[in-house]
Amino acid sequence: MICPQCRSADCFRSHRSGLIDFVCTGLGLRPWRCHTCDFRFRARSVALAFSRYAHCPRCGNFDLERIARGRVEDGILVYAQRFLGFPAYRCDPCREKFFSLRPYRRILPSMISTEERKAS
Ligand SMILES: [Zn+2]
């Protein structure tokens, strides 16, 4: 999980608090908190702020490889998506191949600590 504020990968599942969190969990959105900047956010497989960009549906990776459409073998409506010319991507860590109409943006977890960021 990448923090939408500081892009640290040092995030952990936050406890639910209150009715809004309860409703969001019902929608598949789970509360998270970032260790680095203490930012609280909601996420499905990726943070909501990043969910409009292409990402791996299995692990939420944004560091994707653009592949030929013919290489996507399974998934819902593969043939329709291939025919319609949807962009195809491959996730290297989990070897998931999928189509996504979302714009591609390579979001990588930042290794910069909060202290370094404040100093600059
Ligand atoms: Zn953060």
Ligand SMILES: [Zn+2]
């Ligand atoms: Zn993946």
